[in-house]
Amino acid sequence: MAGRKSTAKSNTSKDDLLAYYREMLLIRRFEEKAGQLYGMGLIGGFCHLYIGQEAVVVGLEAAAEEGDKRITSYRDHGHMLACGMDPKGVMAELTGREGGYSKGKGGSMHMFSKEKHFYGGHGIVGAQVPLGAGLAFADKYKDNKRVTFAYFGDGAANQGQVYETFNMAALWKLPVIFVIENNQYAMGTAQRRSTSTPDLHTRGEAFGISGEVVDGMDVLAVKAAGERAVAQCRAGQGPYILEVMTYRYRGHSMSDPAKYRTREEVQKMREERDAIEHVRELLLQGKHASDDDLKTIDREIKAVVNAAAEFAKESPEPAEAELWTDIYA
Amino acid sequence: MATEILMPALSPTMEEGKLAKWLVKEGDSVSSGQILAEIETDKATMEFEAVDEGIVGRILVAEGTEGVKVNTPIAVLVEEGESADAAPAATPAASTSAPPAATPAKAPAPAAAAPAAPAPAADRSPDWPEGTAMKTMTVREALREAMAEEMRRDDDVYLMGEEVGEYQGAYKISQGLLDEFGERRVIDTPITEHGFTGIAVGSAMAGLRPIVEFMTFNFAMQAIDQIINSAAKTLYMSGGQMGAPIVFRGPNGAAARVGAQHSQDYAAWYAQIPGLKVVQPYSAADAKGLLKTAIRDANPVIFLENEILYGRSFEVPELEDFTIPFGKARVWREGSDVTLVSFGIGMVHTLEAADKLAAEGISAEVIDLRTLRPIDYDTVIASVMKTNRCVTVEEGFPVCSIGNHLSAYIMTHAFDHLDAPVLNCTGKDVPMPYAANLEKLALITSDEVVAAVKQVTYR
Numbered sequence: 001m002a003g004r005k006s007t008a009k010s011n012t013s014k015d016d017l018l019a020y021y022r023e024m025l026l027i028r029r030f031e032e033k034a035g036q037l038y039g040m041g042l043i044g045g046f047c048h049l050y051i052g053q054e055a056v057v058v059g060l061e062a063a064a065e066e067g068d069k070r071i072t073s074y075r076d077h078g079h080m081l082a083c084g085m086d087p088k089g090v091m092a093e094l095t096g097r098e099g100g101y102s103k104g105k106g107g108s109m110h111m112f113s114k115e116k117h118f119y120g121g122h123g124i125v126g127a128q129v130p131l132g133a134g135l136a137f138a139d140k141y142k143d144n145k146r147v148t149f150a151y152f153g154d155g156a157a158n159q160g161q162v163y164e165t166f167n168m169a170a171l172w173k174l175p176v177i178f179v180i181e182n183n184q185y186a187m188g189t190a191q192r193r194s195t196s197t198p199d200l201h202t203r204g205e206a207f208g209i210s211g212e213v214v215d216g217m218d219v220l221a222v223k224a225a226g227e228r229a230v231a232q233c234r235a236g237q238g239p240y241i242l243e244v245m246t247y248r249y250r251g252h253s254m255s256d257p258a259k260y261r262t263r264e265e266v267q268k269m270r271e272e273r274d275a276i277e278h279v280r281e282l283l284l285q286g287k288h289a290s291d292d293d294l295k296t297i298d299r300e301i302k303a304v305v306n307a308a309a310e311f312a313k314e315s316p317e318p319a320e321a322e323l324w325t326d327i328y329a
Numbered sequence: 330m331a332t333e334i335l336m337p338a339l340s341p342t343m344e345e346g347k348l349a350k351w352l353v354k355e356g357d358s359v360s361s362g363q364i365l366a367e368i369e370t371d372k373a374t375m376e377f378e379a380v381d382e383g384i385v386g387r388i389l390v391a392e393g394t395e396g397v398k399v400n401t402p403i404a405v406l407v408e409e410g411e412s413a414d415a416a417p418a419a420t421p422a423a424s425t426s427a428p429p430a431a432t433p434a435k436a437p438a439p440a441a442a443a444p445a446a447p448a449p450a451a452d453r454s455p456d457w458p459e460g461t462a463m464k465t466m467t468v469r470e471a472l473r474e475a476m477a478e479e480m481r482r483d484d485d486v487y488l489m490g491e492e493v494g495e496y497q498g499a500y501k502i503s504q505g506l507l508d509e510f511g512e513r514r515v516i517d518t519p520i521t522e523h524g525f526t527g528i529a530v531g532s533a534m535a536g537l538r539p540i541v542e543f544m545t546f547n548f549a550m551q552a553i554d555q556i557i558n559s560a561a562k563t564l565y566m567s568g569g570q571m572g573a574p575i576v577f578r579g580p581n582g583a584a585a586r587v588g589a590q591h592s593q594d595y596a597a598w599y600a601q602i603p604g605l606k607v608v609q610p611y612s613a614a615d616a617k618g619l620l621k622t623a624i625r626d627a628n629p630v631i632f633l634e635n636e637i638l639y640g641r642s643f644e645v646p647e648l649e650d651f652t653i654p655f656g657k658a659r660v661w662r663e664g665s666d667v668t669l670v671s672f673g674i675g676m677v678h679t680l681e682a683a684d685k686l687a688a689e690g691i692s693a694e695v696i697d698l699r700t701l702r703p704i705d706y707d708t709v710i711a712s713v714m715k716t717n718r719c720v721t722v723e724e725g726f727p728v729c730s731i732g733n734h735l736s737a738y739i740m741t742h743a744f745d746h747l748d749a750p751v752l753n754c755t756g757k758d759v760p761m762p763y764a765a766n767l768e769k770l771a772l773i774t775s776d777e778v779v780a781a782v783k784q785v786t787y788r
């Protein structure tokens with residue numbers, strides 16, 4: 001990590017840095033645990049881990065205010081934890097239990113929390129983008145000065161409905177921030193193999209939507225960009241695109257052999273660009289925390305994650321009658 | 330020569346109208362484009378122009394007349410010096426000519442009930458000659474072989490889809506095809522189903538023979554407009570000039586614990602569409618023989634595979650060029666007490682149920698439809714006429730299922746042969762839940778099939 005430049009502004013407080021550290025670490029430990037439970041057969045189906053991308057949601061949540069909305073794809077565990085959803089409820093959904101956010105009926109890819117303004121958890125690549133604009137449409141309609149973060153991947157950025165949405169979002173000046181989490185791969189397809197022009201943040205230009213590219217391994221840079229985007233949206237000036245450059249350390253899902261990239265490539269990212277290590281260094285170098293302080297945090301996080309896993313194992317399966325509920329309102 | 334002026338249709342739905350006002354009278358000469366009359370439809374009052382020039386010889390329908398049927402003669406136009414009497418006698422209601430007698434479509438056109446009809450001659454010929462050498466193969470390998478063989482045979486055949494090339498297929502069906510056929514013919518696409526499906530259909534209209542792999546059929550919903558509005562209807566809309574010889578294939582139905590958006594059986598959806606052919610194989614031999622037929626077919630074919638079946642092994646004939654025709658069911662098991670009809674993954678539960686039933690002394694005939702459009706009705710009807718009872722089995726939703734359709738067909742064509750109502754075993758009428766216990770309940774099971782059989786055999 002030595003010599004890595006930081007975009008940290010001198011005014012980032014110790015408390016903020018510690019909070020980001022804690023939140024990112026929670027996501028990472030949570031995901032590691034989910035991977036373990038998957039291996040034990042306690043989690044089934046598709047399970048897409050967020051490890052490596054933690055700074056994206058943590059940075060953007062730091063720019064959000066109470067009442068702002070968020071929506072994302074199937075790679076959603078990090079987003080839920082970052083917006084304050086209970087790790088127990090998330091983990092119990094992963095194990096398909098009654099105590100899960102969707103009573104076990106949604107699973108890893110489909111969780112929602114009205115309370116935290118988290119609108120899912122969507123399995124069809126790209127579908128969440130117009131939905132996100134729709135959330136923003138409702139906010140504009142109600143004139144309540146809220147913004148929506150619509151997260152999607154570099155792969156999703158090629159779906160046609162994204163561009164239909166860009167047009168309408170710009171036309172109607174919807175307060176939506178399109179967050180492209182560019183982790184450089186869509187399953188096994190490297191971005192250059194699927195994309196005619198590499199710069200995804202410029203893809204709104206034809207519609208008059210500004211965008212910028214952001215270092216997604218630097219939580220402070222993400223937060224700063226998020227604040228710019230939020231300011232524009234809240235001022236009623238319409239949508240904004242953030243192309244956040246990030247990287248997933250694990251396979252696309254638990255069943256991905258990941259032969260499309262080298263071990264070295266992954267290793268290099270982990271060693272040189274890891275977002276958690278970055279904040280850890282800032283904390284230590286700035287003498288905001290000692291090694292022991294950070295160890296204490298690590299222990300606390302581990303306890304939270306273990307408690308979530310325990311809860312997710314203990315919570316019973318949903319009652320059979322649940323098969324027939326929630327089909328109609 | 331005198332010409333008749335007919336009541337015009339002024340909207341696509343207009344059948345009759347009111348002749349509100351004549352703007353010309355008998356003896357007036359008119360030029361083409363001149364307004365002759367005002368006509369009121371249910372939606373608006375429209376002006377009606379002359380097409381030909383001439384003299385108004387006679388007005389046949391007085392102004393103010395309501396309910397004038399489209400195509401009724403309303404006036405006669407004559408030439409200079411010609412008498413109006415030269416006009417041909419009005420041919421009232423010329424428009425009621427019936428469309429040519431419908432030639433009943435081979436498949437689901439409702440036919441008149443024919444209770445006394447003899448049992449149809451079902452095609453029970455073997456799929457391959459007796460004594461053919463066999464090899465054991467998974468469904469996955471069979472599908473791969475079918476594609477490879479057809480690609481070797483015809484350079485116009487190409488494969489397109491997400492992760493079909495470098496990744497070797499999300500479910501490894503296309504493994505090795507990029508190596509053998511290269512990037513020209515094994516094409517990785519971005520995640521843009523609607524777009525690449527349209528491109529593939531367009532290329533089929535221009536004469537190529539694309540195989541489009543959907544990573545799963547859940548994602549084909551992004552592209553369903555191109556599949557139905559473009560691929561299925563073009564032949565008809567072009568009066569037979571051009572169609573779309575294309576195969577849409579990929580896993581369909583529930584896998585395991587992948588939740589509501591990734592677990593749906595689309596068999597009944599596509600089977601509803603005239604212009605599509607729909608295949609859903611169960612065994613590896615059928616997967617191979619039917620996929621080869623699909624690739625050679627001149628029509629759009631929906632080829633529904635199943636992730637759970639990919640790894641299952643079956644005997645496949647070792648033949649140079651092995652195909653299975655569409656519209657020919659396979660009887661897996663002969664029986665006398667009840668007919669079980671299924672297809673695809675439903676066959677797993679059906680065959681299992683037949684074993685359980687046999688142990689209880691109930692003899693089930695098991696029919697695998699293999700293709701859902703066309704459907705081999707003859708095999709089903711002949712069997713029902715023998716057993717007098719029928720249970721259908723499928724994974725899809727219960728409403729408007731394939732089983733519903735078969736029930737109606739059997740009722741129409743073999744009503745007097747039925748000793749019990751036809752029962753349909755289907756998936757439950759709920760989105761697929763993720764929880765392990767609920768998912769089990771949502772899916773069809775062999776026990777449910779056994780229970781249905783007991784109901785129709787009154788045991």
Ligand SMILES: Cc1ncc(C[n+]2csc(CCOP(=O)(O)OP(=O)(O)O)c2C)c(N)n1
Pocket residue numbers: 073075123124125126152153154155156157183185186187252491520522544548551
């Ligand atoms: C419409 C649709 N097509 C294909 C898929 C299968 N699929 C799931 S995730 C994925 C890759 C998406 O990549 P990206 O948008 O970059 O997001 P990431 O997984 O990298 O977060 C694919 C092809 C799907 N879920 N939906």
Ligand SMILES: [Mg+2]
Pocket residue numbers: 153154155181182183184185186187
């Ligand atoms: Mg990606």
